[in-house]
Amino acid sequence: MGLTIALDAMGGDGAPDIVVRGADLARTRSPDAAFLFYGDQARIAPLVDHYPKLKAVSQIHHTDVVVSGEDKPSMALRKGRGSSMGLAIDAVKRGEAEGVVSAGNTGALMAMAKLALRTLPGITRPAIATVLPTAVSECVMLDLGANIQCDDRNLVEFAIMGEVFARTALGLPKPSIGLLNVGEEDLKGHEAIRQAAATLRDIDLPIEFQGFVEGDAVWAGAADVVVTDGFTGNVALKTAEGIAKMYSGFMRSAFRSSLSAxxxxxxxxxxxxxxRVKVDPRRYNGAMLLGLNGVVIKSHGGTDSFGFANAIGVAIDMIKAKFNDQITAEFDRLGSFGAPMPKVASS
Amino acid sequence: MGLTIALDAMGGDGAPDIVVRGADLARTRSPDAAFLFYGDQARIAPLVDHYPKLKAVSQIHHTDVVVSGEDKPSMALRKGRGSSMGLAIDAVKRGEAEGVVSAGNTGALMAMAKLALRTLPGITRPAIATVLPTAVSECVMLDLGANIQCDDRNLVEFAIMGEVFARTALGLPKPSIGLLNVGEEDLKGHEAIRQAAATLRDIDLPIEFQGFVEGDAVWAGAADVVVTDGFTGNVALKTAEGIAKMYSGFMRSAFRSSLSAxxxxxxxxxxxxxxRVKVDPRRYNGAMLLGLNGVVIKSHGGTDSFGFANAIGVAIDMIKAKFNDQITAEFDRLGSFGAPMPKVASS
Incomplete structure (x- = not known):
């Protein structure tokens, strides 16, 4: 018996086309995968018909309701479980699928997935993580925007989740963990980050805590797992995208500027x-919503079928690596690392 | 009568050589400038002797004391005013120089300059700002690390200072201001940033407030002035540096990878x-410590004489634009924009 992925067929700019084509591409890479499509049957079915091998491992579940890119999480929760996104998440909840992939609204996906799937034992707040290229290899960065303000406990949980992901899904034997900060010295940064560093230094787990890493060192490969709050992580990720785009634009103009060029x-x-291939954002498509009782992957809304297939691939990797079992085992082993902290406001 | 710049001749990796050579280069660009060098006379004098025209407009003041790159701000304050950095700042305090440039320790420079020069009326906290290239032009970003945690009042002050800088020193007639955030919608981000946006929308100044800008939009040129707290600004700036370095490294390897390449x-x-010239960090060298009662410029510690000359150029531009008079006028005109907020801890 293979594994089953639930797909929000209506999420993202190119839905449902890129979702169906992405699923077929993912199927060629993971022939044991099966798919549940949620969305407009009249649009999805003819697309699936184009791919007989995909059709053989797919089911389509109809709904007219779609969470739009502009819907606030609160509105998404109201439209709720009848939407293509909500039904896809419910398939994981009911055990009919092992993971869900959506290119829809991130805030809505996180809100609905939290409500339906709940967090894993020991996890206070789920986080959004992604794999990114560095000068020497790759790193996992989290949180990328789920938690605008974080206390030290949140950061420590992110570190442990990131470590388990790097070890199980990326196969790094002993991933190093860095806390993103404005300097490497112990006194740098704010209270939450300094306390998180102190906890990670003392914690009763065989993790490789590197200490603080700065924004430039991340891209030189200073740590396999880079931990930060969701505000900073979001700005860092988008800054990286923006600078990459600016440079490619400059280079493109340069190459067109003369006959010799x-x-x-x-x-x-x-x-x-x-x-271009090394830094292709489609290769890194598929942000993981870590800490939930189920595998939930957010695809970029503007990706193509190649990018969507990669997001499905991330879900399959996490399922095969039994990521969530490993997280639970890690937190069991750890017990409680200090009393729960008072919660700060989330976004 | 020209203007006089005080130079910490001992700050930075290449001091005092690059300081003296940088001053000579700056002199060729601004022939009305004079220089006060603070540091080891025995090392500075022979260097200045190489440049007769520089020598004619320079004075050397000896001190053996140097604030090192590793000194904490508290230690720097103790070594204090007898150091090359402290004496250079004091020259501005006593009115012997209009501005000071140092390639030494940023934290020490900010701490000593705050103590000696005090903040301008209306300014709660000085900020570190710099000019950065974007796809279409340039932008000013602040704060870059002076204030790890900021309330809404700090952010509003940064916005006004950045606006005045862009208008006076960069010569933009109506600079647009953006607050760096994780999304453009009003509800995004944390309380301080939302409150700062509300104040900037209502403020009694003819400023062009754009609202929130995201990390990628900054580099597409979404705003002339990008305002953020020092933690996020520092991470964003260093991320930009790190990604730029990663890309240049990849391109360098690519061009070496085959005969055809x-x-x-x-x-x-x-x-x-x-x-390369367009994004040359040396061209953008010279971070402004804005909000102080005097022009204080921090050069990158690892720059060369070309970069150091640019940092001196930034000081000269700010002095000629009467930046501080403009700031004071703006805050006078504004009066108090709400009661002072309780202070949060600084780094």
Whole structure:
């Protein structure tokens, strides 16, 4: 028996087309996967018909309700469980699917998934994580926006979840953990981050805590897991995207600026394309909502079928690695690392 | 009568050489400038002797005391005013110089400058600002690390200071202001940033408040002035540096990866060099410590004489634009925009 992925077929700019084509691509990579599509049957069915092998492992469940990109999480919760996103999450809740992938609204996905699936034992707040390229390899960064303000306990939980992800899903034997800060010295940063560092230094788990890492060191590969609050993580991730886009734009203009540069581009194109592939955001598509009682993956809303297939691949990797069992085992082993802290407001 | 710049001749990795050579380069660009060097006379004098025109407009004041890169601000304050950094700041305090430039320890420079020069009327906290390249032009970003936690009043003050800088020193007629946030919608972010946005929307100044800008939009040129707390600003700036470095590294390897790519590089080199010049960190060297009763500029510690000359150029631009008079006028005009908020801990 293979594994089953529930798909919000209506989420994202290119839905349902890229969802169906992405699923077929994911199926070629993971032939044991089966799919449950949730959304507009009249639009999904003809697309699935194009891919007989996909059709053989797919079921379509109809709904007219769609959570839009503009809906606030509160509105999404009201439209709720009848939507393509809500039904896909419910499939995981009922055990009919092992994971869910949606390219819809992130806030809505997190709110509905939290309500339906609940957090894993020991986890106060789920976090959004993603894998990113560095100069030497890759790193996992979290939180990327689920928790605007974080206390030290949240940060420690993110560190443990990130560590387990890097070990199980990325296969790193002993991933190093860094806390994103404005300097490396112990006294740098605010109270929550300094207290989180103190806890991670003393914690009763065989983790490799590196201490603080700065914004530039992340991309030099200073740590396998980079932990931060959701506000800073979101700004850092989007800054990285923005700078990458600015540079590619400058280079594109440069290569068009003279005949000699055009010729130079033609000669170096295959080498430059390797760089493009290395940092292709579609390769890194698929943000993990970690800490939930089920595998939930958010695809970028503007990705194509290649990117969506990668998001499905992330779900499959996490399921195969039994990520959530490992997290639970880690927190069991840890017991309580200090009394729960007072909660601060979430976004 | 020209203007006089006090120089911490002992701050930074290449001191005092790059300081003296940077001053000579700045002098060629601003022939009305004079310089006061503070530091080891025996090392500075022979260097200045190499540049007769610089020598004619320079004075050297000896001290053996240097604030090191590792000194904490508290230690720097103790070593204090006898150091090359402290004496250079004091020259501004006593009115012997209009501005000071140091490539030494940022925390020490801010702490000593705050103590000696005090903040301008209306300013609760000084901020570190810098000019950065965007896809379409340039922007000013602040705070970059002076204030780890900020309330709404701090953010509003940063916005006004940044606006005045962009208008006076950069010459933008009506600079737009954006608050860095995790989304553009009103409800995004934390309380301080939402309250700052509300104040900036209502404020009795003819400023162009754009609302919230996201981390990627900054580099597309979404706002002329980007306002954020020092923690987020520091991470964003260093992330930008780190990604830029990662990309240049990838491109360098790509151009070396085959004979055809090497040839391609040779043909496109002059176009690529234009990109390099456009984003050259030395061109953007010179972070402004805004909100102090005097012009204080921090040069990158690892820059060369070209970069140091640019930092001196920033000081000269701010002095000529009468930046501090403008700030004071703006805050006078504004009166008090709400009762002072309770202070939160600074770094």
């Amino acid at each position: 055009r010729l130079g581009y033609l000669l170096s194109r295959s080498a430059i394309n390797k760089v | 090497r040839l391609g590089y040779l043909l496109s080199r002059s176009a690529i060099n234009k990109v």
